[in-house]
Amino acid sequence: MTEARTRKWNWAKYWDSLRFALYCMTHPLDGFWDLTHEKRGTMAAANTILIVTLIVRIMKLRYTSFLFLTVYWEELNIFLYLASIVFPLALWVVGNWGLTTLFDGKGRLGQVYMATCYGMTPYPVIQLPLMIISNFVTIEEGQFYSVLSVISLIYCALLIIAAMGQIHEFSGGKNLLFTVATLFAMLVMIFILMIFFSMISQGVMYFVSLAREFMFRI
């Protein structure tokens, strides 16, 4: 973001960096190396990819054929649904950066975020056409839907792992080790957050009940 702010907004650079996401999809190792080291990627493009991913995820709810995805609208909370991407993403980025920075990781927090967002490219690229096609097939022909849907997720995961290895300049083994460690770190963070929230709510409840008791006595 700093680059974009200090310099004049550069459409050509933005467009080029966005198209670079497609290059990263097909050439993960080369692409993700250049992403940070050659400064081919931009924060604006990363944000765009994230936003497009979120939009596709919401559109899927409405426009996927009911054969493959039925939505219980009464209990759907759109913000929580978006959080199912954003929240793990935030945990991943923070967890990964926090760990790798202690162990010679070269990537900075912003770069981890940018590379992860670039790694999510296959999701909109595959899911959007899949969503459209789902309306033109029957349930018997629908097997490919679930297969492709799973492939898009695995693809994303592989890209993100590859991206982390490249931006931190890790070897393959070390990269895998830190992927597992990051997942573990995410769990720890969830655990701490849960404790934090339950403590806070207990604390608040204490004062609420105190106030209630007080009201009764008056």
Add this chain to the structure above:
Amino acid sequence: MTKKRILAAVAASAVCLFTTVLMPSVAYAKENDSYTYNIDYWGDVQDSPDFYTVSSVFTSSDLGLDVKMKSPEGLFMYGDLLYVCDTGNNRILELKRESSEKLTLQRIIDSFQGADNNTFSGPTDVAISEEGNFFIADKGNARVLKLDKDLNYLMEFNKPEDNTLDKDLTFQPSKLAIDTAERVYCIASGINKGMIKYESDGTFSGFVGATKVTFDFADYIWKKFATQAQRAQMESFVPTEYDNIYMDYEGFVYACTGAVTREDLRADKADAVRKINLMGNDILVRNGEWGVYGDIHMGSGGGYEGPSYFSDVTVFENDIYICLDRNRGRLFGYDDQGRMVFACGSNGNMDGYFRRPVAIEHYGYDVYVLDTLDCAITGFVPTEFGSLVYQAMDQFDQGDYEASGASWQRVMDLNGNYDLAYIGIGRALLRQERYKEAMEYFEVKYDDENYSKAFKQYRKEWVEDHIGIIVAVILVLFLVPLGIGRIKAIRHEIDTADIFRYGQQ
């Protein structure tokens, strides 16, 4: 069906962890406000107009009995005669159905001729073959009696001689069913190997249709390492006993059992109802969104909890079957595809409510339910809504699709929350080759298979109608880039042609 939900569930699961902390949600079960209800695609309880209404309740005094009925247990309908096993009084009552509001006492059967012991001891079930011979489960006397229609002793079926049976076990036949060849299918307390099958000459020919044995894999591992003494202490993996059986008009035996746990039912490991063919295999169709086990919400309410306890089942001539839930005093109707047609009833003392219903029989679409604590028979007749549903189904089976569609439409006018009505209209439209309209009805109620059928035909028609345009579009898609490439190539050749270059220089 679960597959689809899993997709949504997986997506939400990550969030769930988070939300449970932020927003303490209160789990609640919807109280059933109406007497009749149904369960929709999502598993929500949808109130419904009454499907059956009580025509009359027949108590001992209504029937003009001098000795009041005492814990009666069995019902059997033969023509227009309704037989009631008055178990506590060791007799069988023969009632004649005059109309849906009237049952008259024909005779009281408490003894027969031609045997030393010519009385009954706690008869629990009676069945009558096509020839008119009586088969009576004489539980206290450890025998199944066969009498002719004038109550002369013909023969009896005793404890099967089988090495796998415990020698000391007293034979207590409780329920029975007779097929057209007078073969006897019987269930007895303490025998869990399935139904006991006797040939018509009285020889025991084997056990058929034992329930699936379910066990926990963890338990299995534990057992492997346990000592003999420990193993004896543990629960053994045995099939459960059936509670009741019913022979349908085609000769299939419907067997129900209440000894099932909620976990097994949900994991599809146990069946509350089974349809057993001659081979002893279960052939019940379970295409509904939810299993054929009554209530899917099993939370405690009003002192009752756990899954529905099916104590009896009866099958109509159109393959709709009604299961009787002893636990919550309910009737559950299912169609031939295993989809719930209706659910109604409750525990209580009013007409149409039960205390301990044990047996169900039908006459046409009328239903009789026997309550063993109330010692009363409750007669039900279908309401306008119920009759319309049956009518629509029958018309569909007879191939009168237009009329069936119209009947379903009237059902839908009476109950807009009735999934089967939408699917029924859709199926009628599908048969009339009105695919586009059918698709809309199927989509509303998430019937993916029928939708796919309709869509497949619709797509075929669409392609046939638009074949010209499709070919044109494909041609354009191929020819235009080809042409552009060609033109570019020619232009390039011209631009680089030697003659012009020389000319320029």
